[in-house]
Amino acid sequence: MKKIKVILLILGLLTTNIVVATKPRKPIESHIQPTIFSLTMVMIHDVVNPPAAARFYSYSMLSAQCILAAESKEVLNPKVYIKGFPSINANRPSEANANLAALYSILETGRLMLPSGFQLEADQQTLLEKWKNEGYADKEIKASVAYAKEISPQIVTWAKIDGYLKLSTLRRYRPLKGDAYWYPTPPAYMEAVEPNWRTIKPMLIDSAGQFKPAPPIVYSAEPTSDFYKFAKEVYEVGKNLTEEQRLIAAFWDCNPFAVNTSGHMSIGFKKMSPGGHWMNITSIACNKINLSFEKAIVLHSLVATTLMDAFISCWDEKYRSNRVRPETVINRFWDIHWQPLLQTPPFPEYTSGHSVISTASAEILTYFLGDHFAYTDDSEIYFDLKPRDFTSFRQAANEAAISRLYGGIHYMDAIKNGQAQGAKLGNFVLEKLKANGVKPFIN
Structure with missing residues (x-):
């Protein structure tokens, strides 16, 4: 009788482990659209004009692309086709997941660049909670976030030399005289x-x-x-x-x-x-x-x-x-x-x-x-x-x-x-x- 109980207990533990190990994860691709839309929502809040919005999307997506390009030669590296693109220096923690880091970096770059970027902190927290619920280990999540936080500031530093910060110092527009002009x-x-x-x-x-x-x-x-x-x-x-x-x-x-x-x-x-x-x-x-x-x-x-x-x-x-x-x-x-x-x-x-x-x-x-x-x-x-x-x-x-x-x-x-x-x-x-x-x- 004792042997039977022991066997049942072992089977129960094994069954429990199998359930945990096979916990379904949402496809990582499914996180891309809501992550980018988080940027969109903050831009709507800030009434970001169309040219500036495109600029914010651009740098945010490049940070994610950089992380993936460092992980695999199959991923197009921005340095290949963007003149003057900087060399990104970062030590990828062994526990880091490049896909998670790439997603997080989209929000992190936006957080650092957008006027109300601080609003993305709530979206970042929501993303972390989703990953935890999907079965990603705490060490993997923390390492991925740390990796993203090394990459994003470097992209933001590079963005500062594109002339955007000088716009407010340039001559303001004055309507031209004449019926033909705006x-x-x-x-x-x-x-x-x-x-x-x-x-x-x-x-x-x-x-x-x-x-x-x-x-x-x-x-x-x-x-x-x-x-x-x-x-x-x-x-x-x-x-x-x-x-x-x-x-x-x-x-x-x-x-x-x-x-x-x-x-x-x-x-x-x-x-x-x-x-x-x-x-x-x-x-x-x-x-x-x-x-x-x-x-x-x-x-x-x-x-x-x-x-x-x-x-x-x-x-x-x-x-x-x-x-x-x-x-x-x-x-x-x-x-x-x-x-x-x-x-x-x-x-x-x-x-x-x-x-x-x-x-x-x-x-x-x-x-x-x-x-x-x-x-x-x-x-x-x-x-x-x-x-x-x-x-x-x-x-x-x-x-x-x-x-x-x-x-x-x-x-x-x-x-x-x-x-x-x-x-x-x-x-x-x-x-x-x-x-x-x-x-x-x-x-």
Whole structure:
């Protein structure tokens, strides 16, 4: 009888050990999207402007990529394709898990760089608790966090030399005199956003002006002029929008600056940036095909750095041509009370930022994941907008571009030439990657 009890006790202990040892872990890839969205939420809180948001995403993702590249030669090293990328020095603790460290570093880099980065501390704690519940050992978690905290400060130190910290010392923007030039628009008449962004050091392109687009159509109040026709098109389209066109415009609004006024009261509405939208599209695509953790991090990093350079290129042209917005022209020519469907962003019109950055991002995603990648974009659910289905990244980029006409905030030449600008920039990045042997993730 005693022997039977002993055997049963041993079997019980063995069974218990088996349960603990095989405790299911959530796939590490599933943590990428919510981790990046944590950055997005803090940027929404801080009302981070679109160019700056792309910069924050870029450095945060590069920190994760660095950790994985040090772990495996199969992971693309940023030093290979980013000129001047620093040598990262860190001793990886033997207990550290590179994947955990990479995820944590995204939040840590954001914590160190974002104005309200301290808010990410709660997200970091939540991430640690998730890992503990998934069965990761305390030693492994602590070592991984320590490893990330060695890498992130080095990335942040490198970020300090890109010119961002000098922006506040540069000459402030003053509207130019003349009907052809941009002037702050209602309802808030906000001052120009990032007029000196062209001084930021790019990640991948050679210079801010490398992809200077064709000149904008020359301003003219003559009814027979091309400019007059472009402006009239915005006016007429805006008066006859279909319900589908309204939905498209709202879906791609991505305006962190929206202000509604009623009498003497002004109410601000916060949304994710255009770059944040494309970062989430990248996450959606990676999740759909269960892309490996390493490849997913690299792809997010490449999209982020491309976004950063696309904004630098676009902003270089915006403050060169300094073209007046449709709202100002339409109020001047035809209807003083006319308002666009979307609130006019506080910076010059040419070229369309959505057209440039969406097209560039789509080129990167198309190369790595294929030209017929169908997906459902639910990025805007948080803002009470229904998901939209797309058959490819390029289709999504085209819709994002034309949404600016529907929204009443861009002329068609800014949209078309912006798309051309973005395509050239995106393909330049891809040629650089191809030259270093980087191949598509899906053949």
